[in-house]
Amino acid sequence: MRTTASLAIAAVAGTALALSAPLAAQAHVSASASSTAAGSYTVLTVSVPHGCEGSPTQVVTIDLPESVPSVTPTVNPSWSVETVAEGDTMTQVVYTSLTGGLADGLRDTFELSFRLPEGAPGDRVEFPVTQTCTEGTAEWVGEDVPLVVLTEAVADGHGHGGDDETDAHGGDEASASGDSAGGTGSAAQVDLVARVLGIVGLIVGAVGIALAVLARRPAAQA
Incomplete structure (x- = not known):
């Protein structure tokens, strides 16, 4: 009995640890990017999921490398x-709440569009x-x-072919449209194949029923 109880407690504890790890990871201010390829244009999304020990978030300052x-x-x-710059170089983007603060336990996101630097895979x-926050600060460094x-x-x-970010995004959008069209064509092909297979299935089923009926008739007449 003690062994069974110990195993049950260990299982519960292990489950709790497994669940708490992702929750702890989610508690951090984090960032995700639409593209991570060196030299590509990307949209960075900074996620703020909580306040400072229960205090609402009032200002989010993002430092630029x-x-x-x-x-x-x-x-x-x-x-x-607002953006903060030194000469022609931006150094910070500052978001300030207009609603009295982001309450603890609620999440909001902040997006920045820019071109990633050239570099080797693995560079940070x-x-x-x-x-x-209303009370206190948290530095994510x-x-x-x-x-x-x-x-x-x-x-x-x-x-390539221009330094205008808009042109580059336009190219991305055109590419995305092409991908979408290709996806639609693929979907149409899949749908056509599915219809053909469905019709073949109906024909095979009908033939099978006919053969079954014909096979029963001599037995019934006998």
Whole structure:
């Protein structure tokens, strides 16, 4: 009995640890990118899932690395946004709450559009974040810093032929449209094959029923 109880307790404890690990990871301010290819255009999404020990978040300051001299912040209707620059180089993007603060336990996101630097796969592009709350602050740096890990450069992601970011995004959109069209064509082909197989199945079923009926008739007459 003791052995069974011990095993049950161990199983419960293991389950609790397994569940608490992802929850702890989600508690950090984190970042995800639409593209991680070196030299490509990307949209970085910084996620803030909580306040400072229960206190609402009032300001989110995102520091930009030297390798990213300029970004285009996305408007968030619940926050004002301003950029801080030294000369022609942006150094920070600052979001300030317009609603009295982001309550602890609620999540919001902040997006920045920019071009990733050239680099080798595995290079880190870090975006330190300072979370200022009604009471207290939290600095997400060091091991907890939001970041992008570069992957291998893709030629189509460089926007060759011009330095205009809009042109590069336009190319991406055209590519996306082409992918969408290709996906539609593939879907149509799959649908056609499914219909043909369905018709064949109906024919085979009808033939089978006819053969079964014919096979029963002599037995019935006998």
